[in-house]
Amino acid sequence: MFRNQYDTDVTTWSPAGRLFQVEYAMEAVKQGAAAVGLRSTSHVVLATVNKAASDLSSHQRKVFKIDDHIGVAIAGLTADGRVLSRYLRNECINHAFVYESPLPVSRLVVRLADKAQVCTQRSWKRPFGVGLLVAGLDETGAHLYYNCPSGNYFEYQAFAIGSRSQAAKTFLERRFESFNSYSRDELIKDALFAIKETLQGEKLTSSICTVAIVGSGEPFHMIDQKTLQEMIDAMEIKEDSAADEAPMQDEDKSTEAAPMDI
Amino acid sequence: MALRRDWVYENNGGSALNLPISFPFQFIDTTCVAIAGSDYCVIAADTRLSVGYSIYTRDYSKICKLAEKCVMATSGFQGDMKALQKNLAARHLIYQHQHNKQISCPAMAQLLSNTLYYKRFFPYYTFNILGGLDNDGKGCVFTYDAVGSYERVGYSAQGSGAGLIIPVLDNQLKSPSPLLLPAKDAVTPLSEVEAVDLVKDVFASATERDIYTGDKVEIVVINASGIRRELMELRKD
Numbered sequence: 370m371f372r373n374q375y376d377t378d379v380t381t382w383s384p385a386g387r388l389f390q391v392e393y394a395m396e397a398v399k400q401g402a403a404a405v406g407l408r409s410t411s412h413v414v415l416a417t418v419n420k421a422a423s424d425l426s427s428h429q430r431k432v433f434k435i436d437d438h439i440g441v442a443i444a445g446l447t448a449d450g451r452v453l454s455r456y457l458r459n460e461c462i463n464h465a466f467v468y469e470s471p472l473p474v475s476r477l478v479v480r481l482a483d484k485a486q487v488c489t490q491r492s493w494k495r496p497f498g499v500g501l502l503v504a505g506l507d508e509t510g511a512h513l514y515y516n517c518p519s520g521n522y523f524e525y526q527a528f529a530i531g532s533r534s535q536a537a538k539t540f541l542e543r544r545f546e547s548f549n550s551y552s553r554d555e556l557i558k559d560a561l562f563a564i565k566e567t568l569q570g571e572k573l574t575s576s577i578c579t580v581a582i583v584g585s586g587e588p589f590h591m592i593d594q595k596t597l598q599e600m601i602d603a604m605e606i607k608e609d610s611a612a613d614e615a616p617m618q619d620e621d622k623s624t625e626a627a628p629m630d631i
Numbered sequence: 632m633a634l635r636r637d638w639v640y641e642n643n644g645g646s647a648l649n650l651p652i653s654f655p656f657q658f659i660d661t662t663c664v665a666i667a668g669s670d671y672c673v674i675a676a677d678t679r680l681s682v683g684y685s686i687y688t689r690d691y692s693k694i695c696k697l698a699e700k701c702v703m704a705t706s707g708f709q710g711d712m713k714a715l716q717k718n719l720a721a722r723h724l725i726y727q728h729q730h731n732k733q734i735s736c737p738a739m740a741q742l743l744s745n746t747l748y749y750k751r752f753f754p755y756y757t758f759n760i761l762g763g764l765d766n767d768g769k770g771c772v773f774t775y776d777a778v779g780s781y782e783r784v785g786y787s788a789q790g791s792g793a794g795l796i797i798p799v800l801d802n803q804l805k806s807p808s809p810l811l812l813p814a815k816d817a818v819t820p821l822s823e824v825e826a827v828d829l830v831k832d833v834f835a836s837a838t839e840r841d842i843y844t845g846d847k848v849e850i851v852v853i854n855a856s857g858i859r860r861e862l863m864e865l866r867k868d
Binding site: 434455458459462463465466 | 717718721724725728
């Protein structure tokens with residue numbers, strides 16, 4: 370994507386029918402640290418890589434509890450993610466107040482998508498620079514959605530977003546067909562494997578990743594560091610040989626200039 | 632069957648006017664009591680719901696758990712009670728999202744006061760008592776009027792039976808008088824078991840003389856090990 374005369378504001382179409390500002394916002398998501406989500410019939414797992422600005426600082430929070438039955442993982446501008454999480458929490462609280470029942474996940478993602486779309490059609494706004502993996506459980510079962518800055522949303526069996534997510538996606542593509550029958554622990558294990566793919570050689574420890582789960586009989590919560598480290602250690606002992614075969618693909622960015630480069 | 636006329640008279644306090652509009656409140660009477668101890672708090676309310684000379688139900692809980700260490704009992708119009716409880720529960724959720732912890736009892740007390748005063752010019756017709764453990768683990772009781780004026784006390788009663796109960800508590804709880812100056816902490820030196828027994832006695836006595844109190848009393852006890860609930864039968868007449 371090169372700079373051109375149609376990318377100054379979000380309300381300008383290009384002759385090819387593209388809104389460049391929206392596409393640049395999606396680029397921001399690709400630059401963020403990786404986040405993956407996996408779904409079975411009864412549980413949904415979210416896992417993220419926690420990037421710290423430096424060794425001295427604390428890690429970014431990328432997983433937010435929205436309600437007992439919904440949580441999100443974000444990639445991109447974490448400030449935008451925090452603001453959207455506050456909006457989502459409010460929507461859940463208001464719905465529960467009026468209807469005395471949890472907000473269905475599909476309705477929540479539609480409201481989020483509509484909010485994102487507004488920012489693509491106002492000249493005084495900019496699109497949100499964050500992609501959200503929304504994991505939730507409602508009457509119709511377990512769901513995993515991905516919400517883009519463009520205002521689109523899709524439901525997934527499993528998905529990965531952020532930098533080096535292609536490696537995780539390839540791993541998930543090979544395994545996703547059996548996810549529906551996975552147990553809770555198998556799902557967490559595969560989420561950790563997927564995260565490992567995005568690290569590409571770096572050691573996986575519980576201090577650089579966050580794993581959260583929601584399922585029937587289990588409200589949304591983050592798995593504590595100690596339990597997580599135990600799971601990682603158990604994983605390391607019986608290393609999956611399939612994981613080693615995962616192709617190490619670099620993101621296809623070297624041929625294109627970064628969006629803001631002239 | 633009550634005629635619509637009679638209901639209107641009742642609601643206007645027996646006036647001669649036959650208003651075509653409904654009065655926005657109902658005069659529901661009940662009794663609530665709370666006692667704070669050195670490391671526990673007892674909150675109790677009867678379970679009868681009555682309007683005028685009728686009993687709507689004998690099994691209606693007026694006690695609501697707002698947070699880990701914070702419980703509220705409400706006498707007054709029960710429609711407003713439900714609305715108030717839902718409002719506070721939603722506000723507590725927001726608090727938990729923002730602060731990553733449960734709200735403390737004194738903080739909830741201030742929140743309840745603000746919520747009530749927010750509707751100063753169309754009030755929640757509720758007379759509340761908040762009970763729980765404060766940040767040091769000591770029992771605390773906060774008592775309110777309908778528009779949010781509140782005070783931390785050692786014990787309190789609200790509702791139709793309050794007038795019968797407060798003098799007995801003043802006498803039996805062995806706490807320093809709340810009317811003393813300089814103010815002394817009115818937390819009772821009694822043990823938890825003694826306080827619960829006193830609450831049962833006091834409700835049994837109030838039931839004898841107050842028509843709006845009876846059926847059952849729901850007693851909730853909060854201490855360091857959590858929240859415990861028990862029901863005791865009262866006279867049904």
